[in-house]
Amino acid sequence: MTLEIRPLTDADVDSVVSLWQECGLTRPWNDPLADIRRARAVWPDLLLIAKDRDALVGSVMAGYDGHRGWLYYLAAAPSRRGEGIGRRLVEEAESRLLALGCPKVMLMVRAGNDAVLEFYDGLDYTRESTLLTGKRLIPDA
Numbered sequence: 001m002t003l004e005i006r007p008l009t010d011a012d013v014d015s016v017v018s019l020w021q022e023c024g025l026t027r028p029w030n031d032p033l034a035d036i037r038r039a040r041a042v043w044p045d046l047l048l049i050a051k052d053r054d055a056l057v058g059s060v061m062a063g064y065d066g067h068r069g070w071l072y073y074l075a076a077a078p079s080r081r082g083e084g085i086g087r088r089l090v091e092e093a094e095s096r097l098l099a100l101g102c103p104k105v106m107l108m109v110r111a112g113n114d115a116v117l118e119f120y121d122g123l124d125y126t127r128e129s130t131l132l133t134g135k136r137l138i139p140d141a
Helices: 010-022 032-042 085-099 114-121
Strands: 003-007 047-052 055-064 069-076 105-107
Touching: 003 085, 010 032, 010 055, 010 069, 032 047, 032 055, 047 085, 055 085, 069 085, 085 105
Parallel strands: 069 105
Antiparallel strands: 003 047, 047 055, 055 069
């Protein structure tokens, strides 16, 4: 496998959204195109893709607010799972966050998604006992 990890470009957007849909990461209340646009406006080098030759095989969106880093939309093509693509994307996102001085990275996992929790357990992430609350400021749908 010749895996290239790099920031997303305009030419990658449709393929990334398709990957997110294939992996079940999109939700009707979040417009993935708006998520991409917003992320690239703030940290364009933290929305990463993984390509094997010409095939898009993974993505991750990272963010940093000056206090914590966050990971979103980690995806590996279902036909390519188990090859280390997700691990490589997380490692690259962590490396970029660390270079920005980010002291800790967090992520959200939907309740009941045990396979994802186990994946992050294997990357030395610690399950936190924090509860999240949210408020939508700009409706996407």
